[in-house]
Amino acid sequence: xxxxxxxxxxxxxxxxxxxxxxxxxxxxxxxxxxxxxxxxxxxxxxxxxxxxxxxxxxxxxxxxxxxxxxxxxxxxxxxxxxxxxxxxxxxxxxxxxxxxxxxxxxxxxxxxxxxx
Amino acid sequence: xxxxxxxxxxxxxxxxxxxxxxxxxxxxxxxxxxxxxxxxxxxxxxxxxxxxxxxxxxxxxxxxxxxxxxxxxxxxxxxxxxxxxxxxxxxxxxxxxxxxxxxxxxxxxxxx
Numbered sequence: 001x002x003x004x005x006x007x008x009x010x011x012x013x014x015x016x017x018x019x020x021x022x023x024x025x026x027x028x029x030x031x032x033x034x035x036x037x038x039x040x041x042x043x044x045x046x047x048x049x050x051x052x053x054x055x056x057x058x059x060x061x062x063x064x065x066x067x068x069x070x071x072x073x074x075x076x077x078x079x080x081x082x083x084x085x086x087x088x089x090x091x092x093x094x095x096x097x098x099x100x101x102x103x104x105x106x107x108x109x110x111x112x113x114x115x116x
Numbered sequence: 117x118x119x120x121x122x123x124x125x126x127x128x129x130x131x132x133x134x135x136x137x138x139x140x141x142x143x144x145x146x147x148x149x150x151x152x153x154x155x156x157x158x159x160x161x162x163x164x165x166x167x168x169x170x171x172x173x174x175x176x177x178x179x180x181x182x183x184x185x186x187x188x189x190x191x192x193x194x195x196x197x198x199x200x201x202x203x204x205x206x207x208x209x210x211x212x213x214x215x216x217x218x219x220x221x222x223x224x225x226x227x228x
Contacts (some may be wrong), residue, residue, distance in 0.1 A: 014161075033216075034205075042220035045216060045217075098228050105162055105216075106162075107160050107161065108159050109158060110157075110158075
């Protein structure tokens with residue numbers, strides 16, 4: 001198993017550009033989520049999904065869109081990039097959707113995004 | 117005020133020492149408590165998971181939860197240089213288990 005994979009590893013954008021961060025898992029996990037990690041702020045939940053076709057907002061959803069058309073993929077879209085979105089983005093997945101997704105949450109290696 | 121507070125460190129201890137890492141929280145609804153380890157430029161990995169109060173031990177690691185004080189701890193015995201990493205606490209409520217709130221992380225360095 002590849003686990004949780006993320007592409008690209010690193011990206012530079014100009015303000016106003018859009019892009020999609022890719023996340024895929026091959027563990028047949030129901031629960032997937034996106035976090036951003038900023039210095040001194042820890043990980044903050046952006047959006048999450050408890051299964052294909054079901055998504056919900058986390059702590060910091062503004063400026064980001066998600067969709068979940070398959071169990072394996074959970075892309076994160078930046079609609080119009082802003083310098084405040086410069087961060088490291090992590091995707092995570094877990095097989096325990098609903099009650100206890102936190103029991104076995106696996107993280108991807110992260111995407112470093114710089115918005116100029 | 118943040119829901120979860122964690123001292124950012126850095127914390128530097130000699131090899132073999134017992135390490136104590138802590139978090140405090142304000143939301144009394146939190147029931148699930150986790151500790152993650154994150155090496156530099158890597159994704160976090162789940163170390164320990166506990167539900168409600170009490171202790172849990174796994175090898176050199178012990179997690180403690182004191183819900184009355186809203187305080188959780190992670191102890192590392194016989195610390196090794198390979199334990200040098202950032203340690204993040206995380207927690208969630210039973211009613212919104214999918215919304216996991218993380219602390220900001222404590223940077224730990226074990227000196228050989």
